[in-house]
Amino acid sequence: MSDNPSDAYTVQPYRARHPTARPAWATTEDHLPGRGALPSPPGHHRDLRILRRAYRRQRRIATCAALGYFTLFLVLSALAPSFMTKPVTGGLSTGMVLGLVQLPVTWLAITLFEYTASRYVDPLARRMRQRTALLAEREPGR
Numbered sequence: 001m002s003d004n005p006s007d008a009y010t011v012q013p014y015r016a017r018h019p020t021a022r023p024a025w026a027t028t029e030d031h032l033p034g035r036g037a038l039p040s041p042p043g044h045h046r047d048l049r050i051l052r053r054a055y056r057r058q059r060r061i062a063t064c065a066a067l068g069y070f071t072l073f074l075v076l077s078a079l080a081p082s083f084m085t086k087p088v089t090g091g092l093s094t095g096m097v098l099g100l101v102q103l104p105v106t107w108l109a110i111t112l113f114e115y116t117a118s119r120y121v122d123p124l125a126r127r128m129r130q131r132t133a134l135l136a137e138r139e140p141g142r
Contacts, residue, residue, distance in 0.1 A: 047131075051124045058121055062113035069105045073098050 077084055077095060084095030092100075 047124065047128050051121065051128060054121045054124055058113060058116045061116065062109045065112060066106050066109040070102060073102065 073095075076098070084093060084098070086094045088094055088097050
């Protein structure tokens with residue numbers, strides 16, 4: 001074994017996103033006319049990757065919305081104390097107003113998370129669940 005760290009990593013072959021050939025698990029009887037094509041198993045299909053990617057994006061957006069605002073508040077408190085102590089209205093300082101706005105920002109992040117879940121992630125999960133049920137129904141031995 002050499003001391004070269006590049007030896008530890010092998011080059012992965014390029015894999016096309018949409019292979020033109022049918023996968024090894026697909027048989028010719030799956031594609032008979034009139035019967036319809038069997039949906040591909042979720043583990044072997046790009047739907048699982050799409051679902052993971054949508055859920056990851058959903059978490060990142062909601063987390064960045066909530067934590068980004070909180071981090072901004074902390075940075076302003078540490079680096080711009082004169083700005084944070086300026087009075088706004090009614091005796092409240094800028095820092096106090098920004099601190100009170102954290103709760104609605106958190107609610108907004110939760111609402112955004114719920115909206116994106118019902119709009120994008122849940123339909124993908126539902127589609128995969130239906131495909132799995134259809135596969136189990138057509139292939140009871142598996």
